[in-house]
Amino acid sequence: MPEGGFGATITRQSEDFPGWYTDVVLKAELADYSPVRGCMIIRPYGYAIWESMRDELDRHIKATGHKNAYFPLFVPRSLLQKEAEHVAGFDPQVAWVTRAGGKELDEPLAIRPTSEALIAEGVKDWIQSYRDLPLLLNLWNNVVRWELRTRLFLRTAEFLWQEAHTFHATEAEAAAEVATGLECYRRVAEEWLAIPVIAGRKTPAETFPGAVYTVAIEAMMRDTKALQAGTSHMLGQNFARAAGIEFLDRDNARQAPYGTSWGFSTRMVGATIMAHGDEHGLVLPPRVAPVQVVVVPIFRTEEERVRVAGAVDGILRAVSDSPGQAVRLEVDWRDVSPGFKFNHWELRGVPFRMEIGPRDVAAEQAMLVKRVDRSKEALPLAALAGELAGRLDGYQAELFRRALDFREANTWRVDTYAEFRATLEDHGGFILAPWCGNGACERQISEETGATIRVIPTDAPAEPGACLIDGRPSDRRALFARAY
């Protein structure tokens, strides 16, 4: 029996959340460390989760009119330097190639930390007239940002992502595009990953380097900390001007187009782990789960095994014959104890386990066990195939509701700095509080408490108040939290 007993044990989530997270990532075989510090190997089970969210996001991106393309990995230094704020923001994280082909390069090449500069240069000749706009590109690639403190999926020196880059004739069109990008992310987070999010605008201090403004979606993890789950940037004419992109508008005047960019990364695998996981490991929403139902046959004698196998074959046939209900189902015939298998699949977050033994076969039923609360339900074999899709949909909705209830139970509204500090210390979580818009107040709060303004929520109602720090007027509440 591999690893003996009931298999891998993991650190308790309630006692050591970061230790729990690392255990889940490693022991559920999602990812592993690589020879290069800060880089990760994504293992097949982790990659299957990424592929599922990637494919779903790709469908939304294409449905909103964007086309996939590819741009190179290397960015010449001179290009990266064209947009001054951009290069200043990224410089410490950029990895450079200075030697290749056996000699020093005349110009160092950056390994892309993001592709704004390269895209602006690359599309210069494609945009001549307003008829060439909008230009709606999307790239699936990897980027490198040299991080000093790394954590698998959450912060790695190299990560996989999608970066959309668009150009528009007017500012209004670009602003609508910024919202479109964020809405694609909201839908994947909420509908696919069952993670409720709060959308809003970042403060100037948290805005993407070189952008006019940044919007983001923020999610609460099960330790009540925040995780940024996708960002979308209004670039204005900054990058287009720096690259010298001009087009003839409807009035035959030369203009620089307005740009946007937006990104969603393998960080969201980490978000999915931390938004739903529990003491037993991963808890995966069915839509993103590589295996949705695992069948565990239970038997002692060869005669029992044969009887159970007959029933399992019947289940497999019925499930594959059910039109429009493609359930990802796997049967675990490994020669290890049922207890070991239960533990194995619970750690991996499989939504339902189906136990079937000789007594179940005799009663023409199977026992369905729900991962999140281990509740059991006997389902008649005859009806089983037809019932699974509905059970999976129900479970998906239940996990979303559970995450939303958790967020609501851990969200606080406070009006004074003393209350703010006490709430953060006693409960953590999300705190909605008045802020005057001054960067100095924001900085003081962050330095003294470790909580940052995640966003000014889009749906925050107008609500006159007094800033936590200097009492100056605030017209709506900002969302504060400690964050990943």
Ligand SMILES: [Zn+2]
């Ligand atoms: Zn203030």
